[in-house]
Amino acid sequence: MLALRAGRQCQRRPEPARRRKGSRGRAWAVRAARASTRLTGPSASKSSLRLAATAANPNPPEGSARCPRESKSPEGLHSRPPLAGPKGAPQACAWAEVLEQVSGAQSGAVRSPLPPLGGAVGLDPAGPPGGQGAGQCGTRPAEAEAEVAAGGAQRGEPRMMALIRNRLGLLILGILVTFVLYLLLPAIQHERFTARAGGPKPEPRAEEKGQGDANTTVLMRTIAGSPAVSYREGFLLQRAGTPSPSRLEVLFLHGQAFTSKTWEDLGTLTLLTEEGYRAIALDLPGYGSSPPSAAGSTEQGRVAFLQRALTELRLQRPVLISPSMSGRYSIPFVLAHGAQLRGFVAVAPVGTEEYTAGQYQQVQIPTLIVSGERDTGLGVQSLQSLRQLPKHRAVVLPDAGHACYLEKPREFHRALLAFLGELQ
Template sequence: MVAALFGCWFRVGGARSALVGPVIPVGRTVVQISMSRSQVVLLGLGLLLILLLYVGLPGPPEQTSWLWGDTNVTILAGLTPGNCPIFYREVLPLPQARRVEVVLLHGKAFNSHTWEQLGTLQLLSQRGYRAVAIDLPGFGNSAPSEETRTEAGRAELLQRVLRDLKVHNAVLVSPSLSGHYALPFLMRDHQQLHGFVPIAPTSTQNYTQEQYWAVKTPTLILYGELDHILARESLRQLRHLPNHSVVKLRNAGHACYLHKPQDFHLVLLAFLDHLP
């Protein structure tokens, strides 16, 4: 290949040599490039390496959309009544409504809009679920509230939101920070919940093994494989819930629903579809 490309081999008195390279015309002058044998070999090896690298390099990564749902689903928005209104986004079931309704909380760096961007609200609507995503007090479009200073206040706030929005047979999805609200509610009012989906929530260490044993709510414990701190700590406590299953999302971190949205949605829908 090298000889064909560069024409650098010729004979002098019957012997082969590698002293002359290609002949390149420059105007009316002919310039002859001299190359040593070692230079020719190195150049040939370099070209071969480039060729191998070009063939062996992987193609560009697949472009995956963050949004995984029908963008044509209508998303309603509003504020709950009362002195400390809570902002919410809501979708209604497109086909025949299923029994349970999904309430989506959020982590510290997020708000209800996250579930719209991710396509979770749209997807739940397509599958026949009414779904409500709320902005916790002090996040998104919800003002801070003094009520959230106590555990009882946070549980009562969540209970009031469900009552104001006429949510029945609720399945509560609680990632990260929102465990600060979901767990007090679970311990006090778990009879109102038809299902619970904790995603590495905070505050799990605040309750005893006996308190967890008393909760009979069907629970899907979700966490990311790469979340080595909060996921492990919460899993250690949540395993005391008597009616639970555990799913670990591979190659996903703390906000596993963002890192692996399709896997998250498939697991969530499977849990919801099989609730009695």
């Protein structure tokens, strides 16, 4: 705004008398150049503009045109004519353009230094030859405007490109990290489970049974009804297609943090199927693929749930395997319907302290009590209660915790197969 007002005022200035070329004109140009250079930064203010104007021309030459507004604002920007030079009004109008560049640099519109005074903006300390253009406001050439605009663009483009590259790099890095975590998390979980299980799945032992040409598969099925019950069962496939002989049936329950898939991943279903047993693992209500059911909220409902499972699966006196939380289902069922079972394997089940020694002594089925050496909670408590069973045998797996069958699968399978062999 100051530059535009200065340009308008200079149009009304009288044409000054021509002056002799000399050292005074050159000194004035040098002072003006230094003042304009100090004002290219963003911190330039109106007071600094007045100082620069004063430094550029403290004593204007005689005959130079003055701005008519000087007398109106002695404290303002034109208290000393910053736009007057040795050559009068044409130079004053050129300096109005310089002031416009300085104001643009102050507001952030122009970020590049001012072009040389004697070139781009047409300031000649000696004045225009022959007095041409005297009394007229000189205008900045289009080349100078293009140079100033190009300078600002050249300095702004690298900063913008660097900012875009940095943000794009962070975005790509975040996507890569997310993708790597998505790929690695399943593998890490599987590795942790394998480490807890103590090693790979047991090797098939079909050759020991004389069935070298047989293999096994585990299928997931559902018992229809309300509620539906999902389960996994191992099947023995024979090349000749001969029917499988009569087998001892084994029914697996699971703990609080597990499902029927735990016995499949551990290799227990495959191992028992290859050993000639019918192995089935249930998903209790609200676990795995079995929907929640009100049957699990009461003791009578839990006993009825197991009774229904045995009926629907057509199990004839199976061996019941019950770890941890599933004791809420197995212990009352054993006490109420123990005659329907061939045997009972208790792996540190819960709820054993809720029943008396007299109730346990009425159970006459063979029982294997399994616990971990480091399980000083449920392992010790269940062992003390279940010792009241008349036909029990206890096995403590060394250096194992509560889920001893996961930490020591080989030892657990060895003890289980030995117990099942005794039942046959």
